Amino acid sequence: MLRDFARQSLAGLRILLVLTVVLGVAYPAAVWGVGQVAARDQAEGQPVTVDGRVVGSALLGQNFGGERWFHSRPSANDYDSLASAPSNLGPSNPDLITGIEERRAEIAARESVDPAGVPPDALTASGSGLDPQISVDYATVQVARVARANGLPVATVAALVARYTEGRSLGFLGEPGVNVLRLNVAVQDAAMKTAS
Numbered sequence: 001m002l003r004d005f006a007r008q009s010l011a012g013l014r015i016l017l018v019l020t021v022v023l024g025v026a027y028p029a030a031v032w033g034v035g036q037v038a039a040r041d042q043a044e045g046q047p048v049t050v051d052g053r054v055v056g057s058a059l060l061g062q063n064f065g066g067e068r069w070f071h072s073r074p075s076a077n078d079y080d081s082l083a084s085a086p087s088n089l090g091p092s093n094p095d096l097i098t099g100i101e102e103r104r105a106e107i108a109a110r111e112s113v114d115p116a117g118v119p120p121d122a123l124t125a126s127g128s129g130l131d132p133q134i135s136v137d138y139a140t141v142q143v144a145r146v147a148r149a150n151g152l153p154v155a156t157v158a159a160l161v162a163r164y165t166e167g168r169s170l171g172f173l174g175e176p177g178v179n180v181l182r183l184n185v186a187v188q189d190a191a192m193k194t195a196s
Contacts, residue, residue, distance in 0.1 A: 048181050050188075056181045061130045064184060067149035068191075070142050072180045073134050074103060076125040086127045100124065111141050133177030136165055150191040160186045 046058040056062050061072045063079045072079075076087035089096035100123045107122050108115040119137040139161045147157040164183040168174050 048185060050185055055185065057132075058179055058182055059132055061126075061132045062181060064180065067145060068187075069184050070134070070139060070146055070178075070180050070187070071122075073121050073131045073138075074123070074125045075129040077129040079130060081130060084128045084130050086129065087125060107141075111145055113141055117141070132181060133166065133179050136161070136176055136178060139165075139178040139183070146187060150187060150194075152187070152190055152194060156190060157187065160190065 047054045048056050048058050060081055061075065061079060063075070064071050077083040077085055087096070103123045104115050104118050107113075107118045111118075119135050119141065121131075121135045122138045122141070140158070143157045143161060144154055146152075147154045150157075160183060161178055164186060165176050165178050167176050
């Protein structure tokens with residue numbers, strides 16, 4: 001009986017060690033290796049660089065303030081990637097309704113548009129609070145302000161919006177969107193070229 005227990009324990013230990021090596025070391029190393037070969041940019045988090053310095057990730061939204069920049073979608077967690085989560089406020093929650101109306105008035109005034117013309121993604125935070133994209137409608141609403149603040153023609157900024165518009169995921173999921181970080185880097189680059 002003691003011999004059977006020892007034999008089964010040793011067999012269990014061997015299985016544990018083999019599975020630990022296979023699933024805890026070999027499999028993660030293989031997945032990492034395939035990621036480095038097949039999709040290095042995605043595996044590294046899609047860093048966006050300016051003059052050799054990383055300024056952010058194309059996968060995570062950031063807070064852009066001021067007149068010069070396209071603004072991101074609101075964040076329920078203040079763009080904190082460690083606290084990525086929604087607000088969990090229901091559609092009839094008075095705090096959510098008040099926040100939406102305040103954002104609507106603020107954006108309408110800032111962008112000189114009718115409050116009814118403010119796109120929904122400008123008013124509500126996403127589930128993660130870190131969406132890197134905004135809708136084409138929200139980007140279009142911001143074109144005139146960004147062009148004016150950067151001393152660029154409206155047509156130039158509108159062309160940048162079109163250039164940085166990404167299609168639907170897998171060609172049919174979701175809606176086209178504009179990556180705000182990449183767009184803002186392009187606007188800054190265009191403004192610097194115009195100034196020099």
